[in-house]
Amino acid sequence: MSSQQTAAARKRQQVDTVTIRFVGDSGDGMQLTGTEFMKASALAGNDLATFPDYPAEIRAPAGSLFGVSGYQVNFSSQDIHMPGDQPDVLVAMNPAALKTNLADLRVGGMLLVNSGAFTEANLEKASYKSNPLEDPALKQNYKVVQVDMNKATEAALAGSGLSSKDAARCKNYYALGLMYWLYSRNAEQQVGNIEKKFAKKPEIAKANVAVFRAGYDFGETSELFHEQYVVPASKLRPGAYRNVTGNFATALGFAAVAKQTGRQVFLGSYPITPASEILHEMSYMKEHGVVTFQAEDEIAGIGSAIGASFGGALACTTTSGPGLALKSEMMGLAVIAELPLVIVNVQRGGPSTGMPTKTEQADLYIALYGRHGEAPLPVIAAQSPTDCFYAAMEAMKIAVKWMTPVILLTDGYLANGSEPFRVPDDAELPKVEPRYQTTANGPDSTYLPYMRDGKLIRPWAVPGTPGLEHRIGGLEKDSLTGMVSYDGNNHEKMVRTRAQKIRNVVEDVPDLVVDGPQQGEVLMLSWGGTYGSVRTAGDELRAEGKKVAHAHLRWLNPMPKNLEAVLKSYKKILIPEVNDGQLAFVIRGRFPGVDPVQFNRINGKPIKVAELKKKVLELL
Amino acid sequence: MSTTNGTNGAQGAAVPAYTKKDFESGVDPRWCPGCGDFSIINQVQKLLPTVGVKRENIVFISGIGCSSRFPYYMNNYGMHTLHGRAPSFASGLKVSRPELQVWIVTGDGDALAIGGNHFIHCMRRNLDLKVLMFNNRIYGLTKGQVSPTSELGKKTKSTPLGSPDYPFNPPALALGAGATFVARAVDVEGAHMGVVLKAASEHKGSAYVEIYQNCPVFNDGAYLSLTEKSVKTEQLLRMEAGKPLLFGKDNKKGIRFNPQTAELEVVTVGEGGVTEKDILVHDPKREDPTFAFMLANLNQKAGFPTPIGVFRDVRKPTADEMNAQQVENAKAKKGNASMKALLSGADTWTVS
Numbered sequence: 001m002s003s004q005q006t007a008a009a010r011k012r013q014q015v016d017t018v019t020i021r022f023v024g025d026s027g028d029g030m031q032l033t034g035t036e037f038m039k040a041s042a043l044a045g046n047d048l049a050t051f052p053d054y055p056a057e058i059r060a061p062a063g064s065l066f067g068v069s070g071y072q073v074n075f076s077s078q079d080i081h082m083p084g085d086q087p088d089v090l091v092a093m094n095p096a097a098l099k100t101n102l103a104d105l106r107v108g109g110m111l112l113v114n115s116g117a118f119t120e121a122n123l124e125k126a127s128y129k130s131n132p133l134e135d136p137a138l139k140q141n142y143k144v145v146q147v148d149m150n151k152a153t154e155a156a157l158a159g160s161g162l163s164s165k166d167a168a169r170c171k172n173y174y175a176l177g178l179m180y181w182l183y184s185r186n187a188e189q190q191v192g193n194i195e196k197k198f199a200k201k202p203e204i205a206k207a208n209v210a211v212f213r214a215g216y217d218f219g220e221t222s223e224l225f226h227e228q229y230v231v232p233a234s235k236l237r238p239g240a241y242r243n244v245t246g247n248f249a250t251a252l253g254f255a256a257v258a259k260q261t262g263r264q265v266f267l268g269s270y271p272i273t274p275a276s277e278i279l280h281e282m283s284y285m286k287e288h289g290v291v292t293f294q295a296e297d298e299i300a301g302i303g304s305a306i307g308a309s310f311g312g313a314l315a316c317t318t319t320s321g322p323g324l325a326l327k328s329e330m331m332g333l334a335v336i337a338e339l340p341l342v343i344v345n346v347q348r349g350g351p352s353t354g355m356p357t358k359t360e361q362a363d364l365y366i367a368l369y370g371r372h373g374e375a376p377l378p379v380i381a382a383q384s385p386t387d388c389f390y391a392a393m394e395a396m397k398i399a400v401k402w403m404t405p406v407i408l409l410t411d412g413y414l415a416n417g418s419e420p421f422r423v424p425d426d427a428e429l430p431k432v433e434p435r436y437q438t439t440a441n442g443p444d445s446t447y448l449p450y451m452r453d454g455k456l457i458r459p460w461a462v463p464g465t466p467g468l469e470h471r472i473g474g475l476e477k478d479s480l481t482g483m484v485s486y487d488g489n490n491h492e493k494m495v496r497t498r499a500q501k502i503r504n505v506v507e508d509v510p511d512l513v514v515d516g517p518q519q520g521e522v523l524m525l526s527w528g529g530t531y532g533s534v535r536t537a538g539d540e541l542r543a544e545g546k547k548v549a550h551a552h553l554r555w556l557n558p559m560p561k562n563l564e565a566v567l568k569s570y571k572k573i574l575i576p577e578v579n580d581g582q583l584a585f586v587i588r589g590r591f592p593g594v595d596p597v598q599f600n601r602i603n604g605k606p607i608k609v610a611e612l613k614k615k616v617l618e619l620l
Numbered sequence: 621m622s623t624t625n626g627t628n629g630a631q632g633a634a635v636p637a638y639t640k641k642d643f644e645s646g647v648d649p650r651w652c653p654g655c656g657d658f659s660i661i662n663q664v665q666k667l668l669p670t671v672g673v674k675r676e677n678i679v680f681i682s683g684i685g686c687s688s689r690f691p692y693y694m695n696n697y698g699m700h701t702l703h704g705r706a707p708s709f710a711s712g713l714k715v716s717r718p719e720l721q722v723w724i725v726t727g728d729g730d731a732l733a734i735g736g737n738h739f740i741h742c743m744r745r746n747l748d749l750k751v752l753m754f755n756n757r758i759y760g761l762t763k764g765q766v767s768p769t770s771e772l773g774k775k776t777k778s779t780p781l782g783s784p785d786y787p788f789n790p791p792a793l794a795l796g797a798g799a800t801f802v803a804r805a806v807d808v809e810g811a812h813m814g815v816v817l818k819a820a821s822e823h824k825g826s827a828y829v830e831i832y833q834n835c836p837v838f839n840d841g842a843y844l845s846l847t848e849k850s851v852k853t854e855q856l857l858r859m860e861a862g863k864p865l866l867f868g869k870d871n872k873k874g875i876r877f878n879p880q881t882a883e884l885e886v887v888t889v890g891e892g893g894v895t896e897k898d899i900l901v902h903d904p905k906r907e908d909p910t911f912a913f914m915l916a917n918l919n920q921k922a923g924f925p926t927p928i929g930v931f932r933d934v935r936k937p938t939a940d941e942m943n944a945q946q947v948e949n950a951k952a953k954k955g956n957a958s959m960k961a962l963l964s965g966a967d968t969w970t971v972s
Contacts, residue, residue: 039967042969043969045971233971236971237971238970238971238972239970239971240964240968240969240970241968241969241970241971242964242965242967242968242969243967252962252963255962256959256962256963259957259959259962260959264716266712266715266716268708268712285962286946286947286950286951287947287950287951287953287954287955287956287957288957288962291715291716291943291947293711293712293715293943295708295711295741296708296737296738296741297737299705299708299738300705300707300708300711300737300738300741302708303701303702303705303708303709303711303712303738304708304709304711304712304713304715305712306701306709306712307681307699307708307709307710307711307712307713307714307716308712308713308715308716308717310697310699310709310713311679311712311713311716311717311720312716312717313716313717315712315716329702330702330705333701333702337699422971423960423963423964423968424963426959426960429959462697463676463677463679463697463713463717463720464676464677464717464719464720465676466674466675466676467676468676469675469676469695469696469697469698470697470698471645471691471692471694471697471698471699471700472698472699472700473691473692473698473699473700473701474684474700474701474702475700483647483692484692
């Protein structure tokens with residue numbers, strides 16, 4: 001490239017962490033643009049986290065406010081845990097995208113807009129009375145870079161013979177090229193990616209490459225930019241990495257269970273946002289020993305999984321809030337039958353249909369208590385997209401070891417967000433060890449399905465095993481034979497035994513680890529998907545010299561043995577949650593005398609680090 | 621799956637020579653005296669020694685209701701599940717373990733009211749499951765409310781002024797949902813039921829058997845107009861493959877297809893020039909379900925007999941077969957990848 005010298009001459013500024021948000025119309029290809037930039041950051045050795053934000057409508061009208069689709073990438077030379085509070089750079093492809101996202105841009109941040117899309121018609125669709133680009137305040141608050149990407153794309157494709165519709169579709173590559181230049185990315189690598197991606201449509205590949213190069217070259221030659229940036233490689237642990245979303249990681253975790261055990265993993269599921277991807281991904285994993293069954297409804301999703309579990313499969317079902325409610329009768333059966341099963345609930349905004357594409361962690365109560373009768377079961381919550389992998393394996397490990405249904409909570413934020421996943425060695429994986437009963441365990445060669453071991457775990461004998469034929473079901477059973485029993489004393493014994501068995505699971509629950517001071521003023525207690533925000537807030541506050549501790553609850557039931565001691569080592573406990581205070585309520589009930597301060601956001605978005613830090617500072 | 625530790629699948633060693641007793645769990649049934657369920661379990665226990673499947677590879681799954689106590693009395697693997705949900709458990713088990721013979725035992729309320737959705741999907745998937753639906757046209761275990769097969773106008777505890785709801789016609793519903801095997805039997809016709817059950821056990825695919833079952837407590841005599849000795853030859857049409865659809869005293873009445881009205885009609889052989897050649901010959905193997913559907917609706921009109929026997933018996937690939945094939949194909953095509961290969965996928969980068 002002839003402009004190479006210009007670039008070398010220009011100042012390159014080193015920065016640690018950058019957050020870019022690409023926003024545009026649903027049809028503008030923002031998810032692709034963001035993903036490509038994320039991959040480039042990964043190849044440059046940055047730690048990163050991403051979060052897509054897309055509308056619930058499948059095909060929203062072009063240019064509309066509710067049709068805006070976004071993709072945020074946070075990349076860094078440091079260890080990072082979340083996709084970033086506030087973008088440092090906002091790439092807005094049309095007025096609607098600007099209107100819905102500008103408030104999030106950091107004051108002083110860079111705003112790159114496609115000025116060509118700011119037509120009267122588009123301004124009207126975005127309910128702008130005047131062109132916001134002409135507002136002097138905009139330039140006071142942000143570094144505004146206006147480029148008519150429509151025109152620039154057209155110019156780059158002049159004479160290509162592409163229809164104007166196809167040509168217009170290339171403009172996201174212009175924005176990507178410009179960002180590549182701005183962050184000193186390897187342009188040739190991206191050219192290779194485009195050629196690979198569009199190998200079957202060489203004319204489209206050629207056009208995208210041309211537009212991408214035009215964007216990149218514009219950075220080089222334009223006087224609009226005074227500097228380029230470089231984010232050095234982070235000190236990620238050495239190894240092979242791939243980028244995973246939480247939903248993909250969940251699916252991968254279950255497939256790894258099949259691979260590790262050589263046993264069939266059975267998924268019975270019904271499509272529901274934002275959990276469907278787990279079903280999609282696992283449907284591609286059949287060669288690893290995964291069987292998937294798309295049931296007629298949520299109830300049959302879990303029912304088929306329980307049926308498969310009775311048959312000896314390692315069974316799971318996946319859903320989101322309203323689906324979990326439908327499954328609750330079935331969970332009662334799995335509890336009383338004591339069959340292993342993992343129920344994955346990818347939480348979303350509720351109640352009812354609520355906000356299906358937005359995140360929330362308001363299903364803690366239903367996970368812990370939302371069943372008829374006395375029906376305790378283990379509850380684990382994944383803390384990051386990659387942790388979904390380990391949490392899925394761990395949930396299955398617990399289910400088959402303890403012969404119990406287990407609820408695994410993730411959420412829309414983890415499910416759709418992504419981060420690098422270091423490919424672990426076999427020895428690092430949770431060990432799932434199903435044990436099947438093959439011999440009689442009672443007098444006269446009888447089989448007693450509810451004769452328990454010292455940990456109160458019952459045996460698992462499956463159809464096909466001669467001599468162990470037996471019947472189980474939803475009626476209360478005799479504590480040994482499993483036959484129907486209406487004896488009240490037997491019922492009380494069984495209720496207490498099932499509860500004690502779940503309490504015994506605590507032997508597999510690691511102690512809570514506290515980041516920061518081990519006692520003192522303030523402890524932030526997080527659970528589930530808020531881990532990244534709370535961890536980041538804690539790290540930043542301590543770097544600023546503040547004495548604040550952080551502990552994260554991955555296990556909601558049973559809770560870690562040392563939780564009470566940890567809670568009582570601090571004057572104030574702060575519980576940040578994306579709900580109205582569910583963990584705080586549980587903690588008050590479990591540990592009388594502990595009265596956590598709540599920090600609640602229920603706006604469909606992850607907790608913002610800056611807001612949380614402010615809250616902590618109020619308490620210190 | 622490769623079944624389980626130390627066990628054989630259905631294709632293992634030879635099937636022992638069983639007797640009826642081998643299928644009795646030893647638990648005394650808790651059905652009311654005179655209940656039609658006794659006759660049904662008797663026929664099933666007589667059938668199983670003849671089906672050529674090992675006892676440990678036969679599973680009974682039921683929902684909730686009087687009929688659903690059935691698995692407790694069978695000496696097989698069994699699950700007594702939730703109201704209406706038996707097909708969902710059975711479907712998962714069958715997809716997971718296609719080598720098992722899986723039976724569903726259900727009732728009219730269980731299968732057609734609370735479980736209606738699971739029932740129709742079970743039929744349309746053509747999973748290799750045997751569904752025995754005991755139809756007593758009443759809710760028994762909850763003590764006498766109207767059921768989805770109760771007649772219009774039926775007075776029950778919940779419909780003291782008479783039911784304002786039209787009933788389902790179960791075989792027609794099963795056919796409409798795509799069932800490949802649909803049959804009807806009657807509790808008091810034991811020998812006939814045995815033949816029907818045998819055919820169901822031999823069918824590969826969803827096999828639905830409606831069994832008219834008398835509830836002596838809450839709906840006694842529901843089928844007397846069909847089953848009483850004095851009337852049954854006039855009221856029951858015994859469908860047999862390859863034979864003309866004849867019934868009545870001296871087998872003179874028959875079913876004829878009238879091409880003008882596109883309806884089935886009752887005619888008498890020897891009257892008005894009708895010969896046996898005019899009578900519809902029963903063929904449950906017809907791919908097209910239209911005639912089966914017409915026969916299933918026959919008794920919905922006054923003056924027509926009630927058909928019993930097999931309406932439809934058609935072989936189509938089953939969902940469990942096709943699913944197993946997909947798994948095999950994926951394994952053959954993509955090979956047995958290592959854990960490392962699974963976890964790495966195609967798009968990794970290295971940090972050193």
